[in-house]
Structures are given as C-alpha cells and as structure tokens.
Amino acid sequence: MLTIRPAGPSDAGDICGLLNAIDRIETGRPETDLGAVEADLHHPDVDLEADSFLAFENGRLLGYALVWADSGPGRTDCHFRVLPGRAAAAARLLDLVEARARELAAGAPRPFLWLAPSGGRTLDPGLLPGRGYRTVRRYQVMTRPLGPADAAPVPPAGLTLRPCDGGESERRRAHALIEETFADHFGHVERPYEPWLDHIDGRALDWSLVWIAALPALGDVGVLLTRDDRTSMGWFSHLGVRAEARGRGVGAFLLRHGFAAYAARGRAVVGLGVDTGNTTGALALYEAHGMTAYHTVHTWELAL
Template identity: 70%
Template sequence: MSDTLTVRPAGPGDAPDICALLNAVDVIEIGRPETDLGTVEADLNHPDVDLATDSWLAFQGGRLVAYALVWADSGPGRVDGDHYVLPGHAPAALRLLELMEARARELAAGARPARLRIQLNVAPTLDLSLLTGRGYRTVRGYQVLTRRLGRADRTPPPPPTGLALRDCAADEADRERAHRLIETTFAAHFGHVDRPYETWLDHLDARRLDWSLVWIASLPAEGDVGVLLTRDDRTSMGWISHLGVREDQRGRGIGGFLLRHGFAAYAARGRETVGLGVDTHNETGALALYEAHGMGPHYAVDTWELSLHSQG
C-alpha cells in the first residue's frame, strides 16, 4: 500500500473513524479514551460548519492519521479550530494546519484583529515546534478537574438561608433565564462570547442536554442569583459545564452549594466521577473553590492563537 498523504473533507459517515482517532490521541495524552461518538457527531453537524470547506481528514497509506475542523460562531475576527494528529505524522499535521489557516483567513476576511484559536493538551501529540514556527503563541491555560463520588455525596447539601433551587426541565422560560444568567456571570471571562439564545442552544448542542440537570438558584429579595448547567452525556464522567453566581451575590456560599448539589445529583445517578474545566487565571477564585471541595487535576490544556494576516 502506498504511503502517499491524501486529504479530503470529512462527512457525517466518518464520525466513528474520527472518534477512534480522537480516542487514540486521548490515550496518549491523558491515559484513557474520553471522546464519545455523540460529541464528534455534534461537531460535524454544527450549523456553523460546512464540512466541504471547514473540515479535513488526512490519510497515510489509507490510515486516518489526522483530523481538523474550523468554525466561526464567536463574532467577527475570531475563528476556532480543532486539530488532532497521531505521533510521527508531521507532514499530515502541517498540511492540516495550512488548510485551517487558509480557511480561517477566508472566514475572518475584513475583520481586524483576526485570529485563529486552537486548544491542545499541554503535552500534545502535535509537535509544538510546528505551531511556534508558524507564529502561534499560548494565550491562556486551563485545567480539567475531576472528583470521585461516593455514597456520602448522595445527600444533598443544605442551601444557604433563603436560597431556592429549581431545575429547567419543564419551563422554556427558565431555560432562557439560565442562558441570561450564564451570559451575565461569565461576561468577564477570557474568551467568552455573548450569544443570543437560539445561537447559544446550537453552540451548547442542546439536542443532547437533559434540562433536569440544569438548575437556577434564587433569593426572595434578589431574584435569580446563580446557575448550574451540567450534562450527563459523557461516558467517562458527569460534566459541570457552567457554574455562575451573580457578581453582587458572590462570597455568600452560593457557588459552593451549587457545586455540592451537582456532586449529589450525579452520585445519586450512580456516577463515580464528575469533572469540569476551569481557566487557571480566573479572577473569581473558581479554581480555589473547586479545589476546596475536593476536585483535583486530570489534565491541562493550553489555548494557542495565531494572528491572521490576509497574505499568510
């Protein structure tokens, strides 16, 4: 069989092979496979992605060795991307970087500043010299934290005085309120994008979201003060996607209560592990809060950014 490098766009039917590739990368980078087929299918079906122009599969000798995807749903001038490659395949990695950058320039045309961002494990399968040599730089660091759950975690925590909690399973209006709370409480976070409700649902892949695992916290004199958005569609663990408390209500134990409530909900569902991602430079003290409640590092991720110039 020829070892010629070939590249083509991805299609919906490629999801199982892409998932297998990503899990092979997971095993190398974090020690176990953690990518679910549904996540890959959601990426390939994202309404802002045209697979014919925004996705690439690289094959070496007929074997899938690299995959890349770009999308532009974060406002003018910003393009985000995924890049996965098996070790020892630098030509494939480089070719997909070139294609991503060329497409990103088209998507960001006319905007200034314009940049392409990708997130990678701090010890990735991709040779980082390929990035630094092309002008990429790290702009942010994140940690994925996890916590083991046991029988003792099944008991829900007592709420702070006066705090009421309701889920968003039955009321579409509450889902919109959860969206507004997330937009408000995350507004100052690095990389946050303010999205209208329907666009936010697409970004969230709400088709797979169990709204009974999304909660809003309220106080009688203050109204809605906090939100906890979680999802139970990952094989490896329950996932806390967003935990936000209004700035004027922080320091009252609401964040810690919401976190422990999430622990209790997932312990009751039989989950053994719960995880979340946190910006290590988050100024709200989120990292310290999570660590104080027993969460510890699983792996770390860097955000890499390339300034896009029209001529490359």
C-alpha cells in the first residue's frame, strides 16, 4: 500500500540512498552526498512538515519531493525523484507538490512551478507533459579528467588571482561578483548576501577554493566558486567574468587554474553544470578545455 508522509532530518540517510539508486540508473554511479541532502532538509526557507513528501510502499522508500519558494514572487522550485516504474507514487507526489506550490505562490500574477526531476531514464516520458508541464531549459553536466599535465597556468598580462579566504569582506566581494556576472542568466535570482549564503550552503564551504581575479584598470573582474565536498568529483559551482573583461582570457585562466588546483588536491575528475542556452559562450569555453557531456537535466515548468 502506498503511504506518504513528510520528511524529517533523520530521513536524510534513506533519502540519500534513494537518490543514489536513481543516480546509478541515470549516470552509472552514485552522485549524491549525504551533506547535500542534509543541507536541503535544514534550509531555513523550508518547512519540512508542509514542503516535503516521502512516498513508501510496504516500508520501502520509492520517492522524494521537496518544495521551496525563495526565488521571488510566483516561482516555486522542487526536487522530485521517484524510482522507475512507480507511476502511482510519482502521480501522488506531483499532486501534493503542485498543491503546495499553489499555496506558496498564491496571489502572484503569474505563478509557476519549476521541476528538474532527473536526466530522463527513470521518468515516464509522458508523465510531465500529460500534466501540462513543458521543458523550458536544458542543463548539461560536463566533466573532465585531471592529471599531472594540469599545471598552474600562466595568467594573462596584468591579471592577479587571490583566494577568497580573507574573511567576510572577501566573501561579500565574491557574492557581488556572482550577482553581477550571473544577472542575465536564465533563472538567476538576485539574493542579498545572507540568503545567498543559505542558498549555496556557504557556511559549510571551504572559501580557500573560491578565487577572485583582478585586472589593473578594471579591478575585480572574475570569480570561480568551487567546492570539494562531493564524493564523485570536484565541483565548479560558479564561474563568472564581468562583461567589460570578457574576451581577455579571464574565464579560460580561471578554468585552468581550477583544473590545476584540484589536480594538486588529488582529484581525478572535476565537473560543472552549464545552461546550453547560455549566450556568453560558456559551453564553447568548457568544450575547448576538454570538458565533455556527462548527463543532461531538463527544467520543466508548470503554469499554476
């Protein structure tokens, strides 16, 4: 018999196990770390009793959904994962997710829900279109192997690089650069510093793995935010270059610096996610530096 209940902090291990079972189907290996699940469950904008749903059958966890609304009026986001072949669990979770999203977006002029369920191998292809969802974006996870050849690169003329481990002022500078350089990206939400820290789980971040690039005439022009808390690979979360400094090799240098830094840490692989519709040339940059497609995630939208 199918049963649904909210998630609690003590469910993190079981949720992580479910997500890794789905990862293995999607990508061939586990990709989800317990810390990431715990961060979601402890997010200050999430009310687990109202915003989380676990689907069980005879005591076995089949599906998980988490809803939040910290992205501005009208928009609700959702993590949604269900084991393949569990149509009843998937439909019931979506019923609950959509109802909660309508509550969270009530009164907005154009309320909508964004769902990024998986790469597609575990999802009934007719499920979301049959409920009125449409794909609005495709994101590609790209990876690159690392090795001894990934030495520290020579910076462009005049460029300096510093780690962002000098305290609060440097963290705020990284935040400002990310907000500026990602302002025109699809789906970007402008967040003040403290909510931004919550959003990126910044209080658990190793800030020595965040770097800011500067040029003499322009000051700080680029930022690379990375994290080394994933089991499967090092992760480049944000790479941004201010518009007036693009075309000067800043982005390429930051990327190669990240490769060298993670190779020196003993990592075998690094990865990142890129919006394939990005107009700044990010996809071409990553491909030119040896990164290849690992798997794809679609963002689905439902008008509420």
